[in-house]
Amino acid sequence: MTRVLEIELNGERRADPIEDNLLLLDYLRETVGLTGTKTGCDGGECGACTVLVDGVPRLSCLTLACSLVHRRVETVEGAGADGMLSAVQRGFHEKLGAQCGYCTPGFVVAATALLRWNADPTDDEIRAALGSNICRCTGYVKIIEAVRHAAALQSKGVRARVARPGSC
Amino acid sequence: MDVLPNFSVTHAASIDDIVRARAAAPDSRLIAGGTDLMVNIRRGIVAPSVLIDVSQVAELRTIRADADAIELGAAVTLAEVAAHPGVQQHFASVAEAAGSIAGPTHRNMGTVGGNLCLDTRCIFYNQSEWWRGAINHCLKTTGAICHVAPKSRGVCFATFSGDLAPALLVHGAEVEVGGPAGRRIFPLERLYIGHARQDRPFSETLGDGKSYLGLRPREFVIAVRAGRTPGLISGYDKIRIRRSIEYPVAGVAVALRRDGPAFADLRIAFTGTNPRPVLLAGTETLRGRSFDEESRDRLEALVRDQVMSMKTTFTPGHYRRRVASVLARRSVARLFERGESD
Numbered sequence: 314m315t316r317v318l319e320i321e322l323n324g325e326r327r328a329d330p331i332e333d334n335l336l337l338l339d340y341l342r343e344t345v346g347l348t349g350t351k352t353g354c355d356g357g358e359c360g361a362c363t364v365l366v367d368g369v370p371r372l373s374c375l376t377l378a379c380s381l382v383h384r385r386v387e388t389v390e391g392a393g394a395d396g397m398l399s400a401v402q403r404g405f406h407e408k409l410g411a412q413c414g415y416c417t418p419g420f421v422v423a424a425t426a427l428l429r430w431n432a433d434p435t436d437d438e439i440r441a442a443l444g445s446n447i448c449r450c451t452g453y454v455k456i457i458e459a460v461r462h463a464a465a466l467q468s469k470g471v472r473a474r475v476a477r478p479g480s481c
Numbered sequence: 482m483d484v485l486p487n488f489s490v491t492h493a494a495s496i497d498d499i500v501r502a503r504a505a506a507p508d509s510r511l512i513a514g515g516t517d518l519m520v521n522i523r524r525g526i527v528a529p530s531v532l533i534d535v536s537q538v539a540e541l542r543t544i545r546a547d548a549d550a551i552e553l554g555a556a557v558t559l560a561e562v563a564a565h566p567g568v569q570q571h572f573a574s575v576a577e578a579a580g581s582i583a584g585p586t587h588r589n590m591g592t593v594g595g596n597l598c599l600d601t602r603c604i605f606y607n608q609s610e611w612w613r614g615a616i617n618h619c620l621k622t623t624g625a626i627c628h629v630a631p632k633s634r635g636v637c638f639a640t641f642s643g644d645l646a647p648a649l650l651v652h653g654a655e656v657e658v659g660g661p662a663g664r665r666i667f668p669l670e671r672l673y674i675g676h677a678r679q680d681r682p683f684s685e686t687l688g689d690g691k692s693y694l695g696l697r698p699r700e701f702v703i704a705v706r707a708g709r710t711p712g713l714i715s716g717y718d719k720i721r722i723r724r725s726i727e728y729p730v731a732g733v734a735v736a737l738r739r740d741g742p743a744f745a746d747l748r749i750a751f752t753g754t755n756p757r758p759v760l761l762a763g764t765e766t767l768r769g770r771s772f773d774e775e776s777r778d779r780l781e782a783l784v785r786d787q788v789m790s791m792k793t794t795f796t797p798g799h800y801r802r803r804v805a806s807v808l809a810r811r812s813v814a815r816l817f818e819r820g821e822s823d
């Protein structure tokens with residue numbers, strides 16, 4: 314069945330004709346063209362596809378787009394604003410929380426939700442909140458540091474301009 | 482990734498909507514969080530023509546727990562159960578079980594109904610279509626034999642791994658179901674028929690890893706409820722390969738009441754071992770005893786008799802049974818000690 318999906322995506326209202334059997338992940342990547350959200354596994358095991366629905370982390374690879382009529386969806390593309398990195402993005406950038414980077418969008422989204430609810434999480438709380446996300450590169454130590462750093466930046470209200478490629 | 486098969490989605494707003502949608506499409510399936518069903522659809526294990534999304538049905542969203550009773554609607558999320566102060570305080574096993582399921586993002590999606598009706602699992606079943614095709618499938622889908630027990634005579638041993646069921650069973654929970662003939666309420670234990678007996682024909686009350694739920698055609702879960710037994714304390718623990726996201730190798734729920742140095746009541750239930758959650762029979766023989774050597778031996782014997790050791794996962798079957806036994810002993814010891822100070 315085809316229907317029109319009215320949805321709020323990264324603060325913008327949209328209406329797209331979609332099929333009932335379209336996954337939110339494929340809607341974002343194929344229909345809208347936001348490829349920041351990654352497909353990492355067979356379904357449900359890696360967290361690379363994490364997005365926020367009404368502010369709560371969900372796996373977009375197991376979510377049907379047609380069930381999100383009038384809901385609010387945020388992807389990694391919505392994290393920064395006006396060409397500035399969000400505190401979480403800056404945390405990952407400055408503390409080397411990303412290596413190959415494939416898992417990073419999922420971690421950034423999950424960490425963003427965490428820091429909204431809990432501005433000063435302990436390491437255990439960070440680990441617990443990122444428990445649905447898998448990283449094959451970093452060994453997680455740098456990711457925990459990145460989120461801790463992000464919490465400190467957030468508390469100071471710091472944002473950063475996106476670094477141009479090549480300018481360290 | 483396999484492309485999803487064609488299906489349409491009905492968004493139910495009431496219990497009646499679900500009944501009607503089920504009647505209109507007999508091969509329809511309910512979907513709540515989708516964390517089990519969508520995976521199976523993606524793997525080509527099931528291909529329903531209609532999905533009935535029940536996640537927004539108001540009546541299924543009830544959550545209540547206090548010193549007297551607990552009620553969880555089928556569409557309440559696991560995150561909501563784990564965070565509910567009344568559940569935490571008075572039905573600890575339920576909160577602990579809910580909080581240990583999959584990972585935090587999964588718990589925002591996964592629901593009570595989906596967890597109670599979770600499909601059974603097996604290393605030969607939870608695989609992609611081509612993987613299963615390469616070994617000619619198995620009994621649980623379209624194949625002729627069971628790869629875990631090739632001489633099983635038509636019986637599937639796929640394991641039930643839901644964590645909430647044992648945690649609710651030790652509180653004597655009842656389940657309410659709805660369907661074409663109206664509603665009925667029965668003990669939660671009877672929802673699970675995966676006895677996997679090779680010596681008796683299958684029936685409405687006797688099934689296996691394939692036919693594991695005691696639901697009649699087109700029935701679905703509405704809610705689960707339990708009263709609180711005064712003085713009963715409970716807990717949940719599980720062993721898994723990774724601590725963050727993983728089904729249990731074995732999970733155990735314990736509820737007990739102490740009378741001085743002895744058990745006044747003891748209930749133990751397992752998941753992740755048999756094609757059904759197992760409420761251990763015979764624990765009443767420990768009443769009046771303390772948790773001494775003899776009690777521990779008796780407990781181990783009960784586990785040995787009732788917990789299966791089929792190799793449906795990566796760990797050897799006997800390891801699973803050993804783990805179940807050790808977990809039970811540890812949990813009982815922990816609660817027995819706490820019972821003294823309560």
Ligand SMILES: Cc1cc2nc3c(=O)[nH]c(=O)nc-3n(C[C@H](O)[C@H](O)[C@H](O)COP(=O)(O)OP(=O)(O)OC[C@H]3O[C@@H](n4cnc5c(N)ncnc54)[C@H](O)[C@@H]3O)c2cc1C
Nearest residue numbers: 357513514515516517518583591592594595596643644702
């Ligand atoms: C990586 C990963 C790890 C996991 N780890 C665990 C774990 O440790 N422990 C665990 O228990 N589970 C685990 N799960 C499974 C799953 O996330 C949970 O069991 C969850 O509670 C399922 O609920 P759901 O609402 O998402 O189910 P859905 O996928 O929506 O439904 C599951 C099944 O129940 C049926 N159903 C749903 N609602 C009803 C109803 N009201 N009445 C009748 N039938 C219904 C559906 O038709 C389907 O067959 C894991 C899943 C993943 C992907």
Ligand code: SF4
Nearest residue numbers: 603619627637638639
């Ligand atoms: S136990 Fe069930 S799912 Fe596993 S191989 Fe046997 S028939 Fe298939």
Ligand code: FES
Nearest residue numbers: 353359360362374
């Ligand atoms: S793509 Fe791996 S969890 Fe969604």
Ligand code: FES
Nearest residue numbers: 412413448449450
């Ligand atoms: S940085 Fe490569 S998977 Fe995480």
